[in-house]
Amino acid sequence: xxxxxxxxxxxxxxxxxxxxxxxxxxxxxxxxxxxxxxxxxxxxxxxxxxxxxxxxxxxxxxxxxxxxxxxxxxxxxxxxxxxxxxxxxxxxxxxxxxxxxxxxxxxxxxxxxxxxxxxxxxxxxxxxxxxxxxxxxxxxxxxxxxxxxxxxxxxxxxxxxxxxxxxxxxxxxxxxxxxxxxxxxxxxxxxxxxxxxxxxxxxxxxxxxxxxxxxxxxxxxxxxxxxxxxxxxxxxxxxxxxxxxxxxxxxxxxxxxxxxxxxxxxxxxxxxxxxxxxxxxxxxxxxxxxxxxxxxxxxxxxxxxxxxxxxxxxxxxxxxxxxxxxxxxxxxxxxxxxxxxxxxxxxxxxxxxxxxxxxxxxxxxxxxxxxxxxxxxxxxxxxxxxxxxxxxxxxxxxxxxxxxxxxxxxxxxxxxxxxxxxxxx
Amino acid sequence: xxxxxxxxxxxxxxxxxxxxxxxxxxxxxxxxxxxxxxxxxxxxxxxxxxxxxxxxxxxxxxxxxxxxxxxxxxxxxxxxxxxxxxxxxxxxxxxxxxxxxxxxxxxxxxxxxxxxxxxxxxxxxxxxxxxxxxxxxxxxxxxxxxxxxxxxxxxxxxxxxxxxxxxxxxxxxxxxxxxxxxxxxxxxxxxxxxxxxxxxxxxxxxxxxxxxxxxxxxxxxxxxxxxxxxxxxxxxxxxxxxxxxxxxxxxxxxxxxxxxxxxxxxxxxxxxxxxxxxxxxxxxxxxxxxxxxxxxxxxxxxxxxxxxxxxxxxxxxxxxxxxxxxxxxxxxxxxxxxxxxxxxxxxxxxxxxxxxxxxxxxxxxxxxxxxxxxxxxxxxxxxxxxxxxxxxxxxxxxxxxxxxxxxxxxxxxxxxxxxxxxxxxxxxxxxxxxxxxxxxxxxxxxxxxxxxxxxxxxxxxxxx
Numbered sequence: 054x055x056x057x058x059x060x061x062x063x064x065x066x067x068x069x070x071x072x073x074x075x076x077x078x079x080x081x082x083x084x085x086x087x088x089x090x091x092x093x094x095x096x097x098x099x100x101x102x103x104x105x106x107x108x109x110x111x112x113x114x115x116x117x118x119x120x121x122x123x124x125x126x127x128x129x130x131x132x133x134x135x136x137x138x139x140x141x142x143x144x145x146x147x148x149x150x151x152x153x154x155x156x157x158x159x160x161x162x163x164x165x166x167x168x169x170x171x172x173x174x175x176x177x178x179x180x181x182x183x184x185x186x187x188x189x190x191x192x193x194x195x196x197x198x199x200x201x202x203x204x205x206x207x208x209x210x211x212x213x214x215x216x217x218x219x220x221x222x223x224x225x226x227x228x229x230x231x232x233x234x235x236x237x238x239x240x241x242x243x244x245x246x247x248x249x250x251x252x253x254x255x256x257x258x259x260x261x262x263x264x265x266x267x268x269x270x271x272x273x274x275x276x277x278x279x280x281x282x283x284x285x286x287x288x289x290x291x292x293x294x295x296x297x298x299x300x301x302x303x304x305x306x307x308x309x310x311x312x313x314x315x316x317x318x319x320x321x322x323x324x325x326x327x328x329x330x331x332x333x334x335x336x337x338x339x340x341x342x343x344x345x346x347x348x349x350x351x352x353x354x355x356x357x358x359x360x361x362x363x364x365x366x367x368x369x370x371x372x373x374x375x376x377x378x379x380x381x382x383x384x385x386x387x388x389x390x391x392x393x394x395x396x397x398x399x400x401x402x403x404x405x406x407x408x409x410x411x412x413x414x415x416x417x418x419x420x421x422x423x424x425x426x427x428x429x430x431x432x433x434x435x436x437x438x439x440x441x442x443x444x445x446x447x448x449x450x451x452x453x454x455x456x457x458x459x460x461x462x463x464x465x466x467x468x469x470x471x472x473x474x475x476x477x478x
Numbered sequence: 479x480x481x482x483x484x485x486x487x488x489x490x491x492x493x494x495x496x497x498x499x500x501x502x503x504x505x506x507x508x509x510x511x512x513x514x515x516x517x518x519x520x521x522x523x524x525x526x527x528x529x530x531x532x533x534x535x536x537x538x539x540x541x542x543x544x545x546x547x548x549x550x551x552x553x554x555x556x557x558x559x560x561x562x563x564x565x566x567x568x569x570x571x572x573x574x575x576x577x578x579x580x581x582x583x584x585x586x587x588x589x590x591x592x593x594x595x596x597x598x599x600x601x602x603x604x605x606x607x608x609x610x611x612x613x614x615x616x617x618x619x620x621x622x623x624x625x626x627x628x629x630x631x632x633x634x635x636x637x638x639x640x641x642x643x644x645x646x647x648x649x650x651x652x653x654x655x656x657x658x659x660x661x662x663x664x665x666x667x668x669x670x671x672x673x674x675x676x677x678x679x680x681x682x683x684x685x686x687x688x689x690x691x692x693x694x695x696x697x698x699x700x701x702x703x704x705x706x707x708x709x710x711x712x713x714x715x716x717x718x719x720x721x722x723x724x725x726x727x728x729x730x731x732x733x734x735x736x737x738x739x740x741x742x743x744x745x746x747x748x749x750x751x752x753x754x755x756x757x758x759x760x761x762x763x764x765x766x767x768x769x770x771x772x773x774x775x776x777x778x779x780x781x782x783x784x785x786x787x788x789x790x791x792x793x794x795x796x797x798x799x800x801x802x803x804x805x806x807x808x809x810x811x812x813x814x815x816x817x818x819x820x821x822x823x824x825x826x827x828x829x830x831x832x833x834x835x836x837x838x839x840x841x842x843x844x845x846x847x848x849x850x851x852x853x854x855x856x857x858x859x860x861x862x863x864x865x866x867x868x869x870x871x872x873x874x875x876x877x878x879x880x881x882x883x884x885x886x887x888x889x890x891x892x893x894x895x896x897x898x899x900x901x902x903x904x905x906x907x908x909x910x911x912x913x914x915x916x917x918x919x920x921x922x923x924x925x926x927x928x929x930x931x932x933x934x935x936x937x938x939x940x941x942x
Contacts, residue, residue: 184908189881204816212883212908 055129071119095262183210285441317341317361319465326462330453344393407444480610491518493787493799494619502583511592530565535671594757622749622788630717650742658685660827662746667829677707690839690888774817776806826895834898837886853935859942862922868892882910
């Protein structure tokens with residue numbers, strides 16, 4: 054009986070994807086772990102591995118097809134029993150995943166019981182123990198139960214655990230997915246395209262997601278903007294000195310690496326800004342994971358530097374280089390661009406003096422960094438001089454963060470950049 | 479020389495003796511101090527002997543209605559002395575059972591009146607002397623007693639508390655029951671079934687005021703049909719005791735007072751915690767309106783002094799005391815139990831018909847701002863109920879519309895005190911409507927109504 058291979062859900066928010074490329078063809082023999090196809094999700098291109106052994110019987114969805122709904126049968130795999138004949142004994146049952154009993158739900162009954170291809174790389178045997186009510190509540194609130202500590206018998210997650218401490222659990226992505234994901238991207242009635250010679254490019258999934266998320270942010274999150282001018286000279290000097298010492302290790306810190314660190318440390322110093330707003334709770338994070346905006350040919354993506362507040366500068370720098378490179382190749386794993394407690398976006402390299410960024414929900418703030426440039430500057434002693442100055446603007450979710458708290462964060466950020474040794478301490 | 483223990487439990491009711499056994503299981507050296515009979519009010523003067531009486535009145539009711547079942551019963555009567563004797567025998571058997579449990583668990587039973595003299599020290603007054611005890615932990619489980627009317631103290635002759643009411647020497651001819659909580663309604667039901675002319679007076683607008691409003695309304699209608707006179711929103715102003723009865727003046731809803739003769743009065747207007755003369759004031763143990771203040775582990779404000787059960791406040795239920803006792807002892811023995819919570823304690827009234835409930839009433843759920851779904855299934859839709867000849871009653875369930883949480887369940891009818899546990903387990907396991915709907919209920923049973931009520935909340939009841 055052929056095994057149905059279905060379109061996998063490769064990220065928590067994925068509802069459909071593009072079957073970018075088949076790496077196998079009909080008649081190929083695959084074993085578990087072989088890469089069968091590349092699938093483009095809303096954020097990245099992912100490799101799709103086989104979980105069963107067998108021969109590709111039929112490819113049902115041609116490569117290049119987009120909008121393939123999760124769960125759609127994309128190929129049929131003939132199991133060993135069909136193609137191996139009687140010479141080989143039946144394979145160890147462990148190799149084939151347990152066939153899921155089809156629930157007598159509304160789903161139209163299909164003759165062969167489908168074997169679910171395991172999509173997410175979850176370790177086997179990691180069943181989450183949670184009460185039915187806790188599961189229901191978590192689903193409603195968009196809380197990922199894998200991050201919740203259960204207080205019930207044998208660590209069972211119960212209702213009270215969700216009431217008490219969703220803070221750690223509520224991975225920002227999950228929360229974001231809950232409410233807005235249900236509403237499809239705002240697709241206004243097809244605009245009247247004026248009769249001017251033009252090219253029409255089909256929107257990629259990534260572009261659609263960007264459109265949806267940014268629209269939601271601007272519509273639902275009241276932004277306030279706070280700008281400071283920051284003197285960079287000491288930071289540039291420190292960077293030079295550090296890089297001289299780090300050269301032998303092949304590490305070269307960028308200004309942006311230092312700014313990531315400064316933002317993370319200031320978020321810890323002003324915890325009221327390291328927050329997330331949910332309908333009935335304010336979540337305060339205990340570490341700062343910084344999403345860093347990286348521009349790619351297809352659009353913006355925000356890989357996350359986790360624990361940036363406590364990470365060393367060299368670690369931030371090394372990780373950032375790797376993430377940015379893979380972001381441009383669309384090889385980021387979903388967990389690498391999900392989460393983050395705040396964002397930073399730097400347009401200094403384009404000579405932008407100052408700008409206001411759109412908050413990346415459900416985060417509470419984003420820092421927009423302009424170019425560092427020589428400007429006339431009133432020095433500490435009151436004389437007029439020339440200094441390297443950079444304008445930085447924080448956008449804050451005003452539902453969660455008061456103006457004065459945002460101002461404190463900007464002040465802390467400026468102090469750290471102007472006295473950069475403090476953030477190394 | 480004082481005898482030294484790890485734990486002294488003062489009071490051997492269902493809170494105290496259970497706590498003592500749990501302590502012994504955990505390896506503590508335990509003494510239990512009791513001024514009267516092991517088992518406390520519950521099994522000597524409360525839960526158990528009244529259930530024995532109510533069993534008698536139930537069977538008597540069936541005998542007088544034998545014809546309904548195609549049976550002939552003639553010259554039906556009863557011997558009040560024998561009825562009381564049976565009830566006392568049941569108590570005696572259980573009292574001996576607790577004695578056996580103490581022995582089995584090597585718990586020292588100290589008879590007498592215990593007073594805490596200092597932290598970790600207790601003096602027990604016995605017939606002719608005192609015994610001194612010492613322990614690191616002292617657990618107060620002294621319970622409560624019936625509250626008296628300020629103007630008419632119970633005398634055991636014409637004015638009774640529950641204690642007198644369960645050992646009657648004569649059958650009241652005309653009985654006034656003051657208070658319509660579980661105790662009042664149970665005695666009203668017993669005496670009514672045994673042929674007395676019974677009136678219930680309740681100050682609040684409805685009887686069984688802690689129950690769901692629909693349950694109260696149902697009970698009022700049903701008990702009235704069975705011959706009990708029910709006066710709500712009314713207070714007793716005066717009771718004059720005479721040689722052959724009392725004259726009670728009742729001020730009704732309309733403000734008008736009427737005076738009527740009764741042969742006996744049962745006062746069931748609540749309880750008073752037993753906190754006097756046991757040394758609490760001297761140690762500075764904090765109380766709130768007479769009840770000892772404790773945290774979720776039975777700890778008072780004084781280190782080494784704990785309290786559980788009725789003496790700590792509502793709900794005044796044996797099973798609440800037992801559970802509190804276990805949590806308290808596990809904690810003081812170094813364990814890590816969950817703090818005691820009251821959200822899932824069932825309440826039962828063993829009248830005919832019975833009443834049982836757990837969780838929020840419909841009104842309370844609405845008050846709490848919950849968006850709810852309510853299911854109600856009548857006994858008349860259940861085959862087993864009709865076969866039993868008990869087609870009167872209903873099962874009501876209240877769900878949170880958004881999450882499917884079972885917020886409360888309210889039942890009235892035959893045997894519901896045995897059914898409620900199904901919902902209590904469901905709530906403890908945090909099932910939603912989904913799991914309850916998917917569960918297979920045996921046919922034919924009264925329990926099927928529990929299923930139907932859940933289905934009904936979602937518009938899917940099959941037999942109604």
